[in-house]
Amino acid sequence: MANKKYPMTAKGKQKLEAELENLKLKKRPEIIERIKIARGFGDLSENSEYTSAKDEQSVVESRISEIQTMLQYADVVDVTEVDSNEVSVGKKVTFQEADEEPETYQIVGAAESDPTSGKISNDSPIAQSLLGKKVGETVSITTPGGSFDVKIINVTNE
Incomplete structure (x- = not known):
């Protein structure tokens, strides 16, 4: 599946690149900070803030990986x-x-x-x-x- 092509328009590619940049430069650091703060609350086994932040981190990292794959195998269509x-x-x-x-x-x-x-x-x-x-x-x-x-x-x- 890694070699699958992802057809997209130039606008679509730009939109994905912007989303990736936002996830990497804004969302990821915010979640890391939330995890640091939640760790300070003590016992991680019953720490809902920590669990929530870790779950969100998993979703964000998964989306980053998905976008990177789509961009790597992007097939930008030239309608002309x-x-x-x-x-x-x-x-x-x-x-x-x-x-x-x-x-x-x-x-x-x-x-x-x-x-x-x-x-x-x-x-x-x-x-x-x-x-x-x-x-x-x-x-x-x-x-x-x-x-x-x-x-x-x-x-x-x-």
């Missing part, structure tokens, strides 16, 4: 290298199901995914069905909720 009418990671795609309103999503790497902001993971069933397709094509999308056909209306660089 892909046909302007082709759906790819980093592009916004507008599609329409028969008699429904058009929907627009930006396809991003899993680390950037935020469906409430219109950003769906390249690993999602919708994105997997759309990737590599072009404007005007009708695509069958299968999700856990069922299958449906959509027509790709527009693809733009984000």
Whole structure:
């Protein structure tokens, strides 16, 4: 799994780098200080402040490791290298199901995914069905909720 590529946009990579910097330079030192203070309270076996700080430290260190791996194996997508009418990671795609309103999503790497902001993971069933397709094509999308056909209306660089 260490050689897995993590597709992402340049913005997504910058966001991860900023999160990593914050975790290393701000969050980690804060937790270390909390652990030092909690140690001063005595018996560590019944010290909830110490236990809480150690748990938080574990979560932060795990996230740091995860981000470092993603950045090490980042595959920053350059949308200008892909046909302007082709759906790819980093592009916004507008599609329409028969008699429904058009929907627009930006396809991003899993680390950037935020469906409430219109950003769906390249690993999602919708994105997997759309990737590599072009404007005007009708695509069958299968999700856990069922299958449906959509027509790709527009693809733009984000």
